[in-house]
Amino acid sequence: MMTEKxxxxxxxxxxxxxxxxxxxxxxxxxxxxxxxxxxAKPLLIEGPAGVGKTELARAYSDFKDRRxxxxxxxxxxxETKAIYEWNYKKQLLYIQAEKENSNWQDIEGDIFTxxxxxxxxxxxxxxxxxxxxxxxxxxxxxxxxFEAMLLELLGDWQITIPEIGTIRARHxxxxxxxxxxxxxxxxxxxxxxxxxxxxxPTAEREKEIVLKRFPGIEQELASxxxxxxxxxxxxxxxxxxxIAETLDWVAAMLLGGLNQVDRKAVxxxxxxxxxxxxxxxxxxxxxxxxxxxxxxxx
Amino acid sequence: MTENVILLANLLRYGGAPVSTPEVMxxxxxxxxxxxxxxxxxxxxxxSCLIKDKDxxxxxxxxxxxxxxxxxxxPDEGGGIGSAGAHGDGGGRGGGSGxxxxxxxxxxxxxGEAAAVxxxxxxxxxxxxxxxxxxxxxxxxxxxxxxxEVAKKMASQKGVKxxxxxxxxxxxxxxxxxxxxxxxPLELAWRERRENKPRVYIICDLSNSMYGYLPFFxxxxxxxxxMRGTVRVFGFVDVLEEITSIIDPLNVEKSVEMxxxxxxxxxxxxxxYGNAFKGFYRKHREELTRRTYIVVLxxxxxxxxxxxTDYLREFRARAGGIYWLNxxxxxxxxxxxxxxDVYAPFCDGAFACENISQLKKFADSLSLG
Numbered sequence: 001m002m003t004e005k006x007x008x009x010x011x012x013x014x015x016x017x018x019x020x021x022x023x024x025x026x027x028x029x030x031x032x033x034x035x036x037x038x039x040a041k042p043l044l045i046e047g048p049a050g051v052g053k054t055e056l057a058r059a060y061s062d063f064k065d066r067r068x069x070x071x072x073x074x075x076x077x078x079e080t081k082a083i084y085e086w087n088y089k090k091q092l093l094y095i096q097a098e099k100e101n102s103n104w105q106d107i108e109g110d111i112f113t114x115x116x117x118x119x120x121x122x123x124x125x126x127x128x129x130x131x132x133x134x135x136x137x138x139x140x141x142x143x144x145x146f147e148a149m150l151l152e153l154l155g156d157w158q159i160t161i162p163e164i165g166t167i168r169a170r171h172x173x174x175x176x177x178x179x180x181x182x183x184x185x186x187x188x189x190x191x192x193x194x195x196x197x198x199x200x201p202t203a204e205r206e207k208e209i210v211l212k213r214f215p216g217i218e219q220e221l222a223s224x225x226x227x228x229x230x231x232x233x234x235x236x237x238x239x240x241x242x243i244a245e246t247l248d249w250v251a252a253m254l255l256g257g258l259n260q261v262d263r264k265a266v267x268x269x270x271x272x273x274x275x276x277x278x279x280x281x282x283x284x285x286x287x288x289x290x291x292x293x294x295x296x297x298x
Numbered sequence: 299m300t301e302n303v304i305l306l307a308n309l310l311r312y313g314g315a316p317v318s319t320p321e322v323m324x325x326x327x328x329x330x331x332x333x334x335x336x337x338x339x340x341x342x343x344x345x346s347c348l349i350k351d352k353d354x355x356x357x358x359x360x361x362x363x364x365x366x367x368x369x370x371x372x373p374d375e376g377g378g379i380g381s382a383g384a385h386g387d388g389g390g391r392g393g394g395s396g397x398x399x400x401x402x403x404x405x406x407x408x409x410g411e412a413a414a415v416x417x418x419x420x421x422x423x424x425x426x427x428x429x430x431x432x433x434x435x436x437x438x439x440x441x442x443x444x445x446x447e448v449a450k451k452m453a454s455q456k457g458v459k460x461x462x463x464x465x466x467x468x469x470x471x472x473x474x475x476x477x478x479x480x481x482x483p484l485e486l487a488w489r490e491r492r493e494n495k496p497r498v499y500i501i502c503d504l505s506n507s508m509y510g511y512l513p514f515f516x517x518x519x520x521x522x523x524x525m526r527g528t529v530r531v532f533g534f535v536d537v538l539e540e541i542t543s544i545i546d547p548l549n550v551e552k553s554v555e556m557x558x559x560x561x562x563x564x565x566x567x568x569x570x571y572g573n574a575f576k577g578f579y580r581k582h583r584e585e586l587t588r589r590t591y592i593v594v595l596x597x598x599x600x601x602x603x604x605x606x607t608d609y610l611r612e613f614r615a616r617a618g619g620i621y622w623l624n625x626x627x628x629x630x631x632x633x634x635x636x637x638x639d640v641y642a643p644f645c646d647g648a649f650a651c652e653n654i655s656q657l658k659k660f661a662d663s664l665s666l667g
Contacts, residue, residue, distance in 0.1 A: 010333045011333075027338070027339075027342070031339055031346075032343070032346040035328045035332075035343050035347075038331040039324060181352070187316050187318075190350035191321055191350070193350070194346045195345075195346050195349060
């Protein structure tokens, strides 16, 4: 594709292309992403929940028109679910079918071959015929052993299966690893990645995101809403509102026909922006006492 | 450019950031692939290649400013070992960019300026040197996590250490076994080694001045000692009481908050170490054995009450060891109503313990059992 080539010539081009695919990124994100692509290195993204870490990978795969292979990490995730598994049932059937006319050596050689292999996300990402985008989401949820299994893949783009041998990647996938920093990742893993920390967006960027998502919204309302969210984040909250929650809130306001950030909007914020009772109380109290509304501003 | 990157990597290592050679090579490759060279872009690229931890960002900013903003600093004459090492590094790979004098000046910086050393090590090598008492609530959780990790690491190391030791024959069983063979000791019997489980008694000062500090220390003790032995905690302001049951090892921080609501440790409200030691002597001295270790946690500010050193001497004679952790700096020991200078001679070790790295130092010097 012609456009693709010109798009990735520079970080600026990347900003624009991702913008077309619904992701507003700043220079920092674009530069690092650009570098990761140039160097063919995995990109480790950290930051608070809901700042668009996963979304970045999705937008990137959209823009590159590559398949997104997603591995959602959770405690107890093991290699049979992440890398590969032998198709046990198929192996059994094969053995039964071959029962009469073969000896054991032949069968053993046959059943441990690629056709009996069930590719899980990681293996899938390197054996895929077209280059893919691999997203390993919330890597901090798995234990260190699992992290160690990733090293071979991330460093050399290969996976070793004892019965078969080493499978090399046909095309190095673009890899995104995300982490919420609930645990320190190992040095070995970090060494193999480029690092990107995404923080809550600045007011301008967040406004851009809101405008992008709700093209019909008034400029004034968008900036008021974003200012309100930014102020909310500065409170001592259990869970600061994420971008996704900002969008939910704005959507709720639009649905409710509100065109300014007033008391009603704040009440809505209590159910969309914040999800902790304590946080909601705090917000209501602050907004009651402080000069938080448009109409209090005179 | 190459020299600047290598200098930057050295400065970062100096500050405690783990920067490996492949990462330096990555960053050079990345710079080569850059379409434009403006400082913010270079900074972003280098940051993503060299620094993989949000906490090290401020260290990076300072090191970057030093490595890139002053391309031709004055060459420093007093270059020590550090600069010699850096020079070897840089000289080996140095490309043609930059004059000779500039190059030398660049590279001499890390070791050359004596003042640069504390600047890089003290402020920002992670959370290790953040004083407990001034820890921001946001950082506190992270620091507690670090404390836990350090403690666990140490507990496992100590475990290896105590496994050594030679077998000792068990003559009683040897004799008994030999009877079956008519008195010939065919089967040797060895004394079973007892698992080394020291008991740790913690006596902690619960007065107000100690509150910011307690969660960290108790977290440490519960992660470290609880893996290897039994821990009992005693608290006092002027009266001693056992508070082991109040402290939930899984949520030490909350437990400490609850302690403040508890009566029974305070009568007059003025810290009195002498009376606390007296209480411990009366109620618990019989439990002290060679395998019991006492850790006193307090600032030793005794409000000029009697010191109670006799009790301390008695504990020392009975217990395996007494260690004192003081959140105050060593410089202020013995000033005003601090009795630390009086107590220190009665302890096997007295440590100032303001931050995680000092806590680490204390644990390193420990040999529980």
